[in-house]
Amino acid sequence: QSALTQPRSVSGSPGQSVAISCTGTSSDVGGYNYVSWYQQHPGRAPKLMIYDVTKRPSGVPDRFSGSKSGNTASLTISGLQAEDEADYYCCSYAGIYTFVVFGGGTKLTVL
């Protein structure tokens, strides 16, 4: 069982927006502004999409945005495109004993 809880799957049509939630505790998501999100296509390495809750690395489209409220972080993808279909993982710093925890992953299907 993963430390962070994500929905197993979400879906949306091209052009729509979807949000993926990531629920942790006050010891990880709620305790630090160090949540990151990764996109992973089948057979490929993960790609960083969001870091520090809301920041986008260079080259990531602004259709991807992150937020946090309490112990739950969210990744929102607007203007869905076919190439957005992938698995998405959230990740959080969890303090000096656990360090890093991941969510179980969410499969995004673009209908």
Add this chain to the structure above:
Amino acid sequence: QVQLVESGGGVVQPGGSLRLSCAASGFTFSSYGMHWVRQAPGKGLEWVAFIRYDGSNQYYADSVKGRFTISRDNSKNTLYLQMSSLRAEDTAVYYCAKDFPHWASDYWGQGTLVTVSS
């Protein structure tokens, strides 16, 4: 451009050992912390270990503490993961990843598969 290339994966018997390597290029390796992250077949990502830029501190997931050792050779731009007392549940693709601010990872290798089986 940044490149991370893992090697050393393979099939090993339960209780055996294996050493993974990750050759880094395209950035100042000695200035960045590095992570190992693994992914069991069909499963999600699991953080394994982290080492600071100068090797001064290492941190481990509870699932591997005492069995795995992360190290680095900054003169060779290479990261290592020494794995011992391997178990079936260690079977996974192992990725090395460059640290980004605050425990994120902005570059990942292609991964190397470790299979623990008799």
